[in-house]
Amino acid sequence: xxxxxxxxxxxxxxxxxxxxxxxxxxxxxxxxxxxxxxxxxxxxxxxxxxxxxxxxxxxxxxxxxxxxxxxxxxxxxxxxxxxxxxxxxxxxxxxxxxxxxxxxxxxxxxxxxxxxxxxxxxxxxxxxxxxxxxxxxxxxxxxxxxxxxxxxxxxxxxxxxxxxxxxxxxxxxxxxxxxxxxxxxxxxxxxxxxxxxxxxxxxxxxxxxxxxxxxxxxxxxxxxxxxxxxxxxxxxxxxxxxxxxxxxxxxxxxxxxxxxxxxxxxxxxxxxxxxxxxxxxxxxxxxxxxxxxxxxxxxxxxxxxxxxxxxxxxxxxxxxxxxxxxxxxxxxxxxxxxxxxxxxxxxxxxxxxxxxxxxxxxxxxxxxxxxxxxxxxxxxxxxxxxxxxxxxxxxxxxxxxxxxxxxxxxxxxxxxxxxxxxxxxxxxxx
Numbered sequence: 001x002x003x004x005x006x007x008x009x010x011x012x013x014x015x016x017x018x019x020x021x022x023x024x025x026x027x028x029x030x031x032x033x034x035x036x037x038x039x040x041x042x043x044x045x046x047x048x049x050x051x052x053x054x055x056x057x058x059x060x061x062x063x064x065x066x067x068x069x070x071x072x073x074x075x076x077x078x079x080x081x082x083x084x085x086x087x088x089x090x091x092x093x094x095x096x097x098x099x100x101x102x103x104x105x106x107x108x109x110x111x112x113x114x115x116x117x118x119x120x121x122x123x124x125x126x127x128x129x130x131x132x133x134x135x136x137x138x139x140x141x142x143x144x145x146x147x148x149x150x151x152x153x154x155x156x157x158x159x160x161x162x163x164x165x166x167x168x169x170x171x172x173x174x175x176x177x178x179x180x181x182x183x184x185x186x187x188x189x190x191x192x193x194x195x196x197x198x199x200x201x202x203x204x205x206x207x208x209x210x211x212x213x214x215x216x217x218x219x220x221x222x223x224x225x226x227x228x229x230x231x232x233x234x235x236x237x238x239x240x241x242x243x244x245x246x247x248x249x250x251x252x253x254x255x256x257x258x259x260x261x262x263x264x265x266x267x268x269x270x271x272x273x274x275x276x277x278x279x280x281x282x283x284x285x286x287x288x289x290x291x292x293x294x295x296x297x298x299x300x301x302x303x304x305x306x307x308x309x310x311x312x313x314x315x316x317x318x319x320x321x322x323x324x325x326x327x328x329x330x331x332x333x334x335x336x337x338x339x340x341x342x343x344x345x346x347x348x349x350x351x352x353x354x355x356x357x358x359x360x361x362x363x364x365x366x367x368x369x370x371x372x373x374x375x376x377x378x379x380x381x382x383x384x385x386x387x388x389x390x391x392x393x394x395x396x397x398x399x400x401x402x403x404x405x406x407x408x409x410x411x412x413x414x415x416x417x418x419x420x421x422x423x424x425x426x427x428x429x430x
Contacts, residue, residue, distance in 0.1 A: 063103055064104070064105050064106065064134070064357075065106050065134075066105060066107050066134045066350075067110065067122075067135045069112040069119060069122050069123075069126070069135070070111070070112065070137045071112055072111035074113050074115075075262060076262055076263075080111075080138075082339065082340040083136075083137065083139050083340070083346035085338065086343035086347035087346045087347070087349075094350075100357050101362065107136075108130055110122045112137070114138075115143070116143055119138060119144075120146050120150065123151060127150070127156065133157075134156060134157045134368070135151055135159065136349045139342040139345060139346070140209075141162030141163065141213070142208050142210075143162075144158075144161075144175075148170060151172075151175065154365075155174055156174060157356070157368045157369055157372070158174055158176065160177055162210055163179060163285070164182065164209045164213040164214070165182060165183035165213055166209055166213050168181060175392060177392060180395055181395070182285055183213075183217050184396055184398070185307065186217050186218060186285070187221060189305075190221040192400060193256060194225050198256050198429065199227060200228045200253060201255065202249040203231075203232045203260065204242070204249060205261065206234065206237060206265065208237070219232070230253060230254045231249055246272050246276045257281075259283065259285070259303075260284075263289045266288055267293075270282070270296040270299045270300055270303060279423070281424070283305060284304075285305070286305065286341075287305055287341045287401075288304075288305055289311055291311075293313075293403060293406065294313065300406060301419060302402070302403065302404075305401055305402075307341075307399065309381055309382055310401060311339060311344075313337070322380075322381060330343065344382065347381060348382055348394075352372075352375065352378055352380065352385060355378050356371045356372045357371070372387050383395070405419060
């Protein structure tokens, strides 16, 4: 009995320390990950001695265990940390409101490193060792694609937080999305190009699943619209010098550049495009993040995107009451605002998961999955979500935003302004 109690206390303290460090790290990813790794190892050792991690941490039947795999190290550590922070914030809020169906919500965090093979390893651990009952993550689409079948076959409700269409094309009944599917938004982009009379577009893409899927969709839509792809350039993750690709893009004489990259790459390519002389219109496959705007400054002007929401450098900039409440709570909890919309994606996923569990009156995976297809009018940061179309997707409509004078605005408000005229002239679209 004493040995069991020691194992219980050791696992509980280790997991609590890891969660606290994650919440307070403010960007110190290395320290956060080290603490999480140590905690996971200790909890895993406990399980090997005859208990699961869930039994070591939670009273039987009293908790709802949610696994949150996100990239907490590597190129996308900052978006991953924002996503995890948002999930932990929702955990706290839900528990203050009585949990989910009377069960305390317990979030266990994991570092998938943005690597598909690591995501598969973590999926096995989360289900077999930690007995997770639902999954929120990852914001890296290739990680969702590699691990989704494992969750689906185990009948675990899973919310991917990446924007690639590919993992929602697998026909998985237990995998859902409460954020943007780029294939739903990019037709809006190409329709705007047709409206402007764009004839030539160059593309620049990473090699991850979402980036490749985005540029492939654009290529197909452009072919259907009679728009020429003048050149398709790519880069390897970790690269920061894109001068060669930019030179090829400019020499191909595009009117518009489509940028299909991770958020951290956005300010780098924006600055280099402008430095080499391309001052025309650019579209990004995802939201052009507020931290990219802060880093690239005036080079961000003329960057546009189709998306459901924006990120902010201050709460006062936000005029959406629901998002404002979220930002206020996030800042109160962590001392900063989320620089990545991955926080929004993850928080919305938690809101929808809670709504489905409450509609089902159960935290059973099959019951939640069945309830998901009946959900509509679910208020989230992205607006009202509707899952009744049966495609596992909650969002189907988006807005076009653009950056002008280093500030976000809608396309309609930008159209006809001095900044609009300058960018259109640079693109040869006047």
